[in-house]
Amino acid sequence: MNRAVLAVAGSRKTQSIVDACSDTSDNPRRLVLTYTIAAQRNVEARLARACSAQLPDVSGWYSFLLHHWIRPYLPLLFPGRRLTGLNFTKQTGVDYATGPARYLDGDSRAYKRYLSKLAFDVAAASNGAVIDRLEHIYDEIHIDEAQDLTGYDLEVLEKLFASRIDIRLVGDVRQSTFNTNPQDLKNRKYRDLKMLDWFASHQTTGVLDVEQSNRTWRSNQLVATFSDTIFPKDCDFPPTESLQTRTTTHDGVFIVPTKHIDAYIEAFAPLCLRHSSATRTPDTTQSLNFGVAKGLTCDRVLIFPTGSIADFLNKGKMLTGKSACGLYVAVTRAIHSVAFVIDGYRGGTLATWSPA
Amino acid sequence: MINRVIIHGYRIFRAFEFCPNPGTNIVVGDNDSGKSTLLEAIALALSGRVNGRWAQDALDPYWFNAHHVGEFFAALKAGSAPSPPEVMIEVYFSPDAVGLHDLRGIHNSRRDDVPGISMRITPAKEYQQEITEYFANPDCPDILPTEWFEVDWRAFSDERLTRRPKGLGIAHIDSRTIRSSAGVDYHTREILSSFIEPGERAAIAVAHRAARHAISTDTLAPVNERIAEHGKALHDQPIGLHMDQSAGASWETSVVPQVADVPFAMAGQGQQAAIKVVLAMDRASTTTSFALIEEPENHLSHTSLTKLVARIETLAGDRQVFLTTHSSFVLNRLGLDKLVLISGGRCASFNDLPADTVSYFKRLSGYDSMRLVLARKAVLVEGPSDEMIFERAFRDRHNGRRPMELGVDVISMAGVSLKRGLQLCAALGRQAAAIRDNDGQDPAHWTTPLQPWLQDGVRQVFIGDNAAGKTLEPQFVAVNDETALRSLLNIPDDEGTTEWMGKHKTEWALTFNESSFEATYPPYLIDAVTFVS
Numbered sequence: 001m002n003r004a005v006l007a008v009a010g011s012r013k014t015q016s017i018v019d020a021c022s023d024t025s026d027n028p029r030r031l032v033l034t035y036t037i038a039a040q041r042n043v044e045a046r047l048a049r050a051c052s053a054q055l056p057d058v059s060g061w062y063s064f065l066l067h068h069w070i071r072p073y074l075p076l077l078f079p080g081r082r083l084t085g086l087n088f089t090k091q092t093g094v095d096y097a098t099g100p101a102r103y104l105d106g107d108s109r110a111y112k113r114y115l116s117k118l119a120f121d122v123a124a125a126s127n128g129a130v131i132d133r134l135e136h137i138y139d140e141i142h143i144d145e146a147q148d149l150t151g152y153d154l155e156v157l158e159k160l161f162a163s164r165i166d167i168r169l170v171g172d173v174r175q176s177t178f179n180t181n182p183q184d185l186k187n188r189k190y191r192d193l194k195m196l197d198w199f200a201s202h203q204t205t206g207v208l209d210v211e212q213s214n215r216t217w218r219s220n221q222l223v224a225t226f227s228d229t230i231f232p233k234d235c236d237f238p239p240t241e242s243l244q245t246r247t248t249t250h251d252g253v254f255i256v257p258t259k260h261i262d263a264y265i266e267a268f269a270p271l272c273l274r275h276s277s278a279t280r281t282p283d284t285t286q287s288l289n290f291g292v293a294k295g296l297t298c299d300r301v302l303i304f305p306t307g308s309i310a311d312f313l314n315k316g317k318m319l320t321g322k323s324a325c326g327l328y329v330a331v332t333r334a335i336h337s338v339a340f341v342i343d344g345y346r347g348g349t350l351a352t353w354s355p356a
Numbered sequence: 357m358i359n360r361v362i363i364h365g366y367r368i369f370r371a372f373e374f375c376p377n378p379g380t381n382i383v384v385g386d387n388d389s390g391k392s393t394l395l396e397a398i399a400l401a402l403s404g405r406v407n408g409r410w411a412q413d414a415l416d417p418y419w420f421n422a423h424h425v426g427e428f429f430a431a432l433k434a435g436s437a438p439s440p441p442e443v444m445i446e447v448y449f450s451p452d453a454v455g456l457h458d459l460r461g462i463h464n465s466r467r468d469d470v471p472g473i474s475m476r477i478t479p480a481k482e483y484q485q486e487i488t489e490y491f492a493n494p495d496c497p498d499i500l501p502t503e504w505f506e507v508d509w510r511a512f513s514d515e516r517l518t519r520r521p522k523g524l525g526i527a528h529i530d531s532r533t534i535r536s537s538a539g540v541d542y543h544t545r546e547i548l549s550s551f552i553e554p555g556e557r558a559a560i561a562v563a564h565r566a567a568r569h570a571i572s573t574d575t576l577a578p579v580n581e582r583i584a585e586h587g588k589a590l591h592d593q594p595i596g597l598h599m600d601q602s603a604g605a606s607w608e609t610s611v612v613p614q615v616a617d618v619p620f621a622m623a624g625q626g627q628q629a630a631i632k633v634v635l636a637m638d639r640a641s642t643t644t645s646f647a648l649i650e651e652p653e654n655h656l657s658h659t660s661l662t663k664l665v666a667r668i669e670t671l672a673g674d675r676q677v678f679l680t681t682h683s684s685f686v687l688n689r690l691g692l693d694k695l696v697l698i699s700g701g702r703c704a705s706f707n708d709l710p711a712d713t714v715s716y717f718k719r720l721s722g723y724d725s726m727r728l729v730l731a732r733k734a735v736l737v738e739g740p741s742d743e744m745i746f747e748r749a750f751r752d753r754h755n756g757r758r759p760m761e762l763g764v765d766v767i768s769m770a771g772v773s774l775k776r777g778l779q780l781c782a783a784l785g786r787q788a789a790a791i792r793d794n795d796g797q798d799p800a801h802w803t804t805p806l807q808p809w810l811q812d813g814v815r816q817v818f819i820g821d822n823a824a825g826k827t828l829e830p831q832f833v834a835v836n837d838e839t840a841l842r843s844l845l846n847i848p849d850d851e852g853t854t855e856w857m858g859k860h861k862t863e864w865a866l867t868f869n870e871s872s873f874e875a876t877y878p879p880y881l882i883d884a885v886t887f888v889s
Contacts, residue, residue: 072461072513073469082463082514129462129469136457 002161003209004146004169004199008240009227009332010218013170014043014295017142020168022050028139030056033064035145039295043144056142061149062086062115065156068137069119069130070110077118077125078104085109113184116152123159131163138165145294146171147195151184154198161207169208174231174328175294176321192321193235214238216332218297222252223338227331230312230324244335248299253331254339255313255352256302261285261341263355270300270339273330275323279304290326293333301334303327304341314346357676358398358646360448362465365421365441367393368701377694378450380677382687384729385698391680394698395648398678399528401447401475402646403520404509408546411507415477417500419443429498432491440487440500443477448512455523461513472512473521480506525550525644527636529629529652544620547636548613550644564607568599625655630664634671646676653683665689684726688717692780697729707783713776723772728780731765733888734788736777741865742791742828743768746884748869749877753885764888774817775806782809789884790817793827818884829857829864831878844873 007013021030032047034040037060044058059067071083078100087109103118104110110118123130141160143149146169149157160167176192190198202208214237216224221242228239256264261282264270272287281287281304288296303309309327311317319327331338345352357378363369368390383391400406406414417425424441431438446464449456449471456471464472479487483504490501509517527547552560580596613620615631623631629652636647652668653661665686668677681687687695693714697704717725728734737743743766750759750766759766769777774790781788792802799819803810806817820831833841833853841847845864847856857864868875877885 067513067515071515072463074514075462075467126469133457133460136460 001209002167002169002207003211004171005211005213006147006196006199007170007172007213008216008224009172009175009329010216010297011172011213012217013172014039014046014144016170017043017144017168018046018050020140020142021047021056022052024051024053027054029054029137030140030142031064031138032056032058033061033141033143034058035061035148036292036294038292039144042295057138061143061153062112065115065119066110068134069156070115070122072133073122073126073130076127076129077122081108083108083110086115087111114152116156117184117186120152120155120159123156131159134160135164140166140168142168142170144170145175147173147176150191150195151186151188153184154187154190158202158207161202174237174325175332176325192325193231212238215241215243217243218335219332220244220247220251220336223331223334223336226253226338227328230319230328230331232318246335248336250300251336252338253350254337255342255345255347255350256339257343257345257352257354258282258341260354261302264302264339264353267355268300268302268337268339270302270337271296271298271333272302272304273333274304275306275309275326279306290330294329296333297335298333299335300337300339301330302339302341303330309340310342313340313342313350316347357450357453358447359450360446361394361398361401362444362446362448363394363397364444365424366397366419366443366445367421369393369397370421370423370701372701372703374696374703376676376678376696378676380672380679380690380694381696382690382694383678383680383696383698384682384687384726386730389698390701391698392650395528395650395678395680397445398447398646399526399648401445401473401509402524402526404475404507404517411475411477411509415502415505415507417502419477419502420500425498425500440479440491442479444474445476446472446474448472456521458515459511459513459521461511463510463514464512468512470512473517473524474510474512476508476510477505478508480504523645526646526648527644528648529632529636530650544613544632544635545608547632549608560607560611564610565601568601572598626657626660629655630660630667633664634667644675646678647672649677649679651680651682653681653686658685661685662689682726684724685721687729688721688723688725692717692725695729697784704784707785709779709783713779716776717780720772723770724767725780727765727767728777728786729784731767731786732763733765734781734786735759735764735766735884735888736769736774736781736788736790737766738792739768739770739861741861744862744865744869745828745832745877746791746881748875749881749885750888752875752877753889759888762889774802775809778806778809778815781815782811786815787888788815789887790815791881791884792817792819794819794822796822796826798822816887818880818887820878820880824878825854827858828878829861830854831880832875833857835876835878840873844868844871 005013005016017032021032032043034043040058040060047056047058066083066086074081074083081100081104083104084107087105090113102111103114148171157167173193173195176195187198199208199210203210219227219240219242221244224240224242228237231237250268262284265272265285271293272281272285273290273293274281274287276289287304305313306323308317308319308323312319312327318324339353340350358376359378361372361374361376363372368388372390372394374394383394385391396406400411404411420441420443428438428441444465448464448468449459451470453471459471459473460469462469464470464474487501487504490496490504511517511521576597576599583595583597613631615623615627620628620631633649633652636644649668652664656664661683662685668679669690679686679690691714693709693711695706697706717723735746737746746766747759750764751757754762767777774792778788778790790806794802799822802819803817810816820828824834825831838853842853845857845867847853
């Protein structure tokens, strides 16, 4: 049976994959798919520690598509063509091209933006050989950060659901900070938080068993409760329950005025986070982008807000889709405390920190 | 399991295709027919290496088929622009192969969707310019500039391979090159080192280093003190003797196998061969799925060979074995049905042999079936006297030239039934003449049961007419001057000609064979000579 576990940040989703893979009693052949390179290294290291006997293969989503879907059978779709690699650039005009030119550049490298569509088409042209081949190689495929799959990725997933391979997804739609296919129009109605509907519809048809979990082992209850407020009530996410019992003298969510940034960093050594390099931060601080921070755990974070995040904190104006997801990822990195750099805070619910 | 091998342009093979048996394959052929090259090509495609060296490093102009190279340079000199010769080796695995589907795809010359590996050696794209200039030079020698060729080693999934894929362990046993400077040849070293676990490997390396260090610091210390005293005059820096601790002095070159307290390299060659086979094959077949064995009969007495072949049989297990041999014994013993016949870089087609014939030859393993297999044309005779008479009749027809010189092998069946011999010839598609006595029966009595394996002009049986006598002797006497024959053979006056000849079969045949007696031959013998001429 194919299974999906949708769970809040800090609920040990990746660990559940590592745990599942450490059971090698009937010697299953496993593949673990992750989205980012950093996540791939992280999972590989944890698997190496956890699995004594048979180490599962670990691969990124794109290389999975290239290696197992496209490369072995590409000539069946486009005779005479052989895959040479991946083209990451945003090629203009490709959207209007037809035939191979839409998918492959002059050197036969596949365009990233249509990769899953190409994989899907090659699988169709192979007459089932792509899936049959995978069934001979793997018994189980685990996919981490499944919420990041969009567009034709979901069609690829459906093909996998229908195979003899057990598919195990873990993810959290609240952390949809990436789209594997931002320009892909397929399945647009399931973007971001709407992916919940996709999971629900596959549960209804019986191809997927969906399990939800709202318990976090990471953030304390104060941080967890704050993270719940990032999404509108009508999303119907159950309130997050914290299992974190450690306490410090500085727990919860705080406001830090610009003039106290240095003192705050001096006092708490937080991980500094920003939406992107476009967010203004002081030259003296080192910050990570929200998306890059995904998967990390730290004691405290200090967030440099965007205009819309400031509006959310000051005026209670709800964030939309991707922005909400980004903030959720940033906030839920922390175990003990979250602080926002804001001058003239008008929200009233959060305490403003100042040096003693 | 390998179920197909295609080789194009590699050494003797211009266009070679071969579908091996799932179990044992006995590769048989004349010298220079390509037996060893076939094994080498399989090892090359599976491991990317030749004798321990990566293909790219070992590549030389003689890898390319001499015909292809000749044709290429002829065309080049004639002014056309031919494409340079290329090498292609493809190894196909059966679709039910477990654990090899990562190698599966349609990137092979047949477009089959199966697991497999291909190796291609082609002019490198980045040296296109240099290659073009080289060939454009009117003085360019007729040798390919292989420095500018590249080895492209890939799975049928089109994925580039950088090391031997999992599940394709091979054991290569070559008893011809038994001695090497390191005491143990590369293949044996490979086999031995696969016994050592990574942890043990590290432990051995550390202990080895420590031992060398101890020699340097303890044993060599007094020597170094003495050198230091005298050395000051020689050089301003201290000089001393130390055990080599550089990479070249790794334990692997000083750890050698021993057989019953004798270093492997000092053991008898026969014993070395036997040990190699056992080492290579006495393991779980998961580590070595393929065994390549070259001429196991070398250096072995018949007794040792019997033991060795029995071991090969039991140890083969789930492995696929490719074995070259010149020995009829090995061939008979392992089963004629596993025969792969190669000649002139081609794989001869070989039809199924009945199972009872295979086991018949297994029991009569001393029979020289290899001659039948390798003969271009075979003449099957009953015994040595028939052999000598036929040989003489053949020489008389061909101005003194022996059958062998004209590709005809006269083989005495020595008790092996004509039926089995003809079955084997039929399976091989071999042209054969069978000659036998009528033993008082109508010739049809003998030929009718053999009909399934006979074919006019290809395989025929020649039997003397009943009226002219039961055996060769009366048939021969009937067409020759009896008085002259009696005096040639010195037959005592009180003995009848045919009776005496019948009692002294080999003797009269030999005397006649070596004489210059001008004989006439019975019609069936003349027909047989004509048939193979």
